[in-house]
Amino acid sequence: MKFLVVQKVVPGTSVQRLAKLLPVQMKYIRQLKDARKIDLYYHLIGQEGHMLICEVGSEEELSAIVGDDPLFFDSSREVYPLITYEKHEDRFRKLLTESP
Numbered sequence: 001m002k003f004l005v006v007q008k009v010v011p012g013t014s015v016q017r018l019a020k021l022l023p024v025q026m027k028y029i030r031q032l033k034d035a036r037k038i039d040l041y042y043h044l045i046g047q048e049g050h051m052l053i054c055e056v057g058s059e060e061e062l063s064a065i066v067g068d069d070p071l072f073f074d075s076s077r078e079v080y081p082l083i084t085y086e087k088h089e090d091r092f093r094k095l096l097t098e099s100p
Contacts, residue, residue: 001055002039002082003062008049013074018048024070037065049075053082 009018029052032038040053056062066077083091 001057001059001062003054003056004051004080004082005054005066006044006049006051006078006080007069007071007075008044008047008077009071010074010076013048017074021070021074028068028070032065037061 029038029041032054033041037054037056038052039055041050042052043050054062054065056065062079066072066079069075
C-alpha cells in the first residue's frame with residue numbers, strides 16, 4: 001500500500017525547537033528510506049515541510065511511521081492513499097463495462 005504524506009511545520013514553531021528536531025527527523029527519514037518504507041521524499045521549496053510516498057503493509061504501519069516522526073507534535077499532515085495509473089485505469093474500464 002502506498003500513501004502520499006504532505007507534512008508542514010506548524011506556524012510559530014520556534015527556530016530553536018526546529019534546530020533541535022530537524023537533524024533528528026532527517027536521521028529518522030534516512031532510516032525509513034534505507035528500510036525501503038519511503039519510496040520518495042521531496043522538500044517543499046520555500047516552505048517548512050516535505051512530501052513523501054510511503055510503502056507500507058498496513059494502515060497501522062503507516063500510523064507508526066507518522067506517529068514516530070520527531071516533528072509529529074509540531075507538524076500538520078495530509079495523508080492520501082494512492083493506486084497506480086494501471087489499477088485506476090482497470091477500475092475505470094470495469095465501471096464502463098458494468099454501466100447500464
